[in-house]
Amino acid sequence: MGACWGSRMFPASSGDELARAFGAYQEDQTEEYGTDGYNGTASTCSNVVIYDKTFDNEDEAEIWLESKVAKRDSGAVKVTGFPAPKASDQKKIDAIALKIRELDMELQAFPAEIIKRVRAAKSKTRGCDCGSQIAVNRIRSLSCPVCGVDFLTTDTDKARIEAMKVKRNKANAELVALKGSVDGRATKNGWRWLVGWLAAE
Numbered sequence: 001m002g003a004c005w006g007s008r009m010f011p012a013s014s015g016d017e018l019a020r021a022f023g024a025y026q027e028d029q030t031e032e033y034g035t036d037g038y039n040g041t042a043s044t045c046s047n048v049v050i051y052d053k054t055f056d057n058e059d060e061a062e063i064w065l066e067s068k069v070a071k072r073d074s075g076a077v078k079v080t081g082f083p084a085p086k087a088s089d090q091k092k093i094d095a096i097a098l099k100i101r102e103l104d105m106e107l108q109a110f111p112a113e114i115i116k117r118v119r120a121a122k123s124k125t126r127g128c129d130c131g132s133q134i135a136v137n138r139i140r141s142l143s144c145p146v147c148g149v150d151f152l153t154t155d156t157d158k159a160r161i162e163a164m165k166v167k168r169n170k171a172n173a174e175l176v177a178l179k180g181s182v183d184g185r186a187t188k189n190g191w192r193w194l195v196g197w198l199a200a201e
């Protein structure tokens, strides 16, 4: 049973966001290579330990990490010298990204809003097309407990959901276009995470 070194760059972010991003990458590796604890990928390692170190050279950062990270561990340092949007462009990017996150949250919360509305209504039961009458105070989801079909989302709700999705996609397209046009004006003072791990195989 041996060990093999792997590394990968991640975008600049908070430490928590990096831990989540690396966790998602580990899950991808598990999906692709299986749950075998000796599959030679990042999925055999613990989640990332962040070292308070910054390098201006990727090779030096990697050599340093290789000297620090033990088998089945992973570590991260910052590497500088990458393109970064100008502050004014970054402000626009952040604003659109926030709008997208808010729309995502609204969309996610929508089913709960519908249930709240149904439970606050006067009628004590709700009928489904399958003929069942469901007591309002037992409703926990949008699906009829008898036939499993969504029996609470109205056409008005559907139109509102659709409108939110259209807005979200428009904002996303705007973000992609903005990021593309900003690349040419980028400065060189950006940074990224370099994550290295020593996988078991």
Ligand SMILES: [Zn+2]
Residues within 6 Å of the ligand: 128, 129, 130, 131, 132, 144, 145, 146, 147, 148, 149, 151
């Ligand atoms: Zn039903």
